[in-house]
Amino acid sequence: MIKFWTRRVEKGIITRNKELQTELEQIQKEIKQSVNKKFAGSLAIRMVDSGSCNACEAECNALSNPYYNLERLGIYFVASPRHADVLLLSGVMTFNMTPHVKDAYEQIPAPKWVISLGDCPMMQAPFERTYAINAPANEHLPIAHHIQGCPPTPLEIMQGLLEFLRKI
Numbered sequence: 001m002i003k004f005w006t007r008r009v010e011k012g013i014i015t016r017n018k019e020l021q022t023e024l025e026q027i028q029k030e031i032k033q034s035v036n037k038k039f040a041g042s043l044a045i046r047m048v049d050s051g052s053c054n055a056c057e058a059e060c061n062a063l064s065n066p067y068y069n070l071e072r073l074g075i076y077f078v079a080s081p082r083h084a085d086v087l088l089l090s091g092v093m094t095f096n097m098t099p100h101v102k103d104a105y106e107q108i109p110a111p112k113w114v115i116s117l118g119d120c121p122m123m124q125a126p127f128e129r130t131y132a133i134n135a136p137a138n139e140h141l142p143i144a145h146h147i148q149g150c151p152p153t154p155l156e157i158m159q160g161l162l163e164f165l166r167k168i
């Protein structure tokens with residue numbers, strides 16, 4: 001037991017990525033400042049899946065864990081578009097979901113923004129027009145910012161949110 005704790009104290013936490021931690025802390029700090037300044041401390045996001053594989057949603061779920069802790073920065077995922085400032089769109093735009101996505105956008109009170117998440121919403125040729133797909137999403141909604149990746153990591157999503165906050 002003593003051997004274990006001696007080694008533990010000597011080596012520290014070897015799974016901790018210090019560079020990632022520093023970058024994350026910097027992004028968190030800037031996001032919090034921007035949300036305080038531009039959204040009075042609270043930015044509400046309504047996420048809509050227009051036909052995704054669910055990996056983008058899984059990465060977004062990680063944003064609520066104690067490590068990324070997006071809620072502590074003032075960014076919340078909400079259940080109703082009527083409580084939202086931003087529509088976060090994931091997945092390829094399918095014919096079936098197009099009217100529902102547009103409806104969700106209409107329900108958000110102004111001022112409002114759309115952020116597309118992952119490569120699917122911006123799907124280009126040759127698969128953007130099939131019997132099921134009605135892509136790209138920017139033909140249907142005014143996309144204010146796009147977060148690339150398939151799927152983007154939680155850190156990339158936070159970077160994307162920060163870029164959006166800087167832009168507006």
Ligand code: SF4
Nearest residue numbers: 052053118119120150
């Ligand atoms: S961008 Fe990639 S991970 Fe995200 S929904 Fe599309 S296929 Fe899935």
